[in-house]
Amino acid sequence: EVQLVDSGGGLVQPGGSLRLSCAASGFTFSTYSMNWVRQAPGKGLEWVSYISSGSSSIYYADSVKGRFTISRDDAKSSLYLQMNSLRAEDTAVYYCARAPVKGYYFDYWGQGTLVTVSS
Amino acid sequence: SYELTQPPSVSVSPGQTASISCSGDKLGDKYACWYQQKAGQSPVLVIYQNNKRPSGIPERFSGSNSGNTATLTISGTQAMDEADYYCQAWDSTTASAVFGGGTQLTVL
Numbered sequence: 001e002v003q004l005v006d007s008g009g010g011l012v013q014p015g016g017s018l019r020l021s022c023a024a025s026g027f028t029f030s031t032y033s034m035n036w037v038r039q040a041p042g043k044g045l046e047w048v049s050y051i052s053s054g055s056s057s058i059y060y061a062d063s064v065k066g067r068f069t070i071s072r073d074d075a076k077s078s079l080y081l082q083m084n085s086l087r088a089e090d091t092a093v094y095y096c097a098r099a100p101v102k103g104y105y106f107d108y109w110g111q112g113t114l115v116t117v118s119s
Numbered sequence: 120s121y122e123l124t125q126p127p128s129v130s131v132s133p134g135q136t137a138s139i140s141c142s143g144d145k146l147g148d149k150y151a152c153w154y155q156q157k158a159g160q161s162p163v164l165v166i167y168q169n170n171k172r173p174s175g176i177p178e179r180f181s182g183s184n185s186g187n188t189a190t191l192t193i194s195g196t197q198a199m200d201e202a203d204y205y206c207q208a209w210d211s212t213t214a215s216a217v218f219g220g221g222t223q224l225t226v227l
Contacts (some may be wrong), residue, residue: 047216104209
């Protein structure tokens with residue numbers, strides 16, 4: 001069974017940093033592309049970042065470019081999102097999501113982890 | 120940047136057919152997919168590559184995509200289908216995933 005478990009969220013002050021993690025199981029993690037998608041309270045879904053298998057391709061939404069860094073550790077079947085220079089508008093539930101081998105959509109999602117940026 | 124537009128809300132009576140639209144410039148040239156999100160839960164993929172259903176998704180869910188509009192159709196809508204629905208496509212020009220604003224489906 002495919003499982004994605006998100007963690008690392010919490011309360012952080014504006015300008016601060018946070019590192020999110022996503023632990024994957026039930027599939028061969030190294031062969032799949034992975035993504036982060038976020039959802040602000042009461043709002044819709046917003047794609048944040050993509051990393052291909054082998055980390056050869058990495059993409060970011062304009063709203064986070066230069067502040068967030070996506071990475072993966074295939075040996076640990078884990079996905080990460082390093083978030084720096086956090087702003088109030090980054091407050092959201094962050095989901096990791098798997099993309100199938102040939103497709104740019106999200107077939108499995110984590111349970112999400114809440115990031116709150118506030119003083 | 121590429122944009123997808125959905126109606127904010129759609130209402131349907133139980134047993135009837137619900138249609139949710141998603142519009143974007145030349146969307147028919149891309150693959151569209153759809154997610155269902157129930158209150159307090161993570162999104163679930165219900166349609167991918169325009170009209171394919173993942174394993175476990177009921178046959179009453181179907182999709183189409185042509186011209187500038189993709190459509191999610193739910194036949195014989197049930198109370199359990201009440202949720203927010205999001206369309207999504209990949210914009211290869213900007214190498215980014217794009218979501219529609221979401222449609223709240225009410226079954227009443």
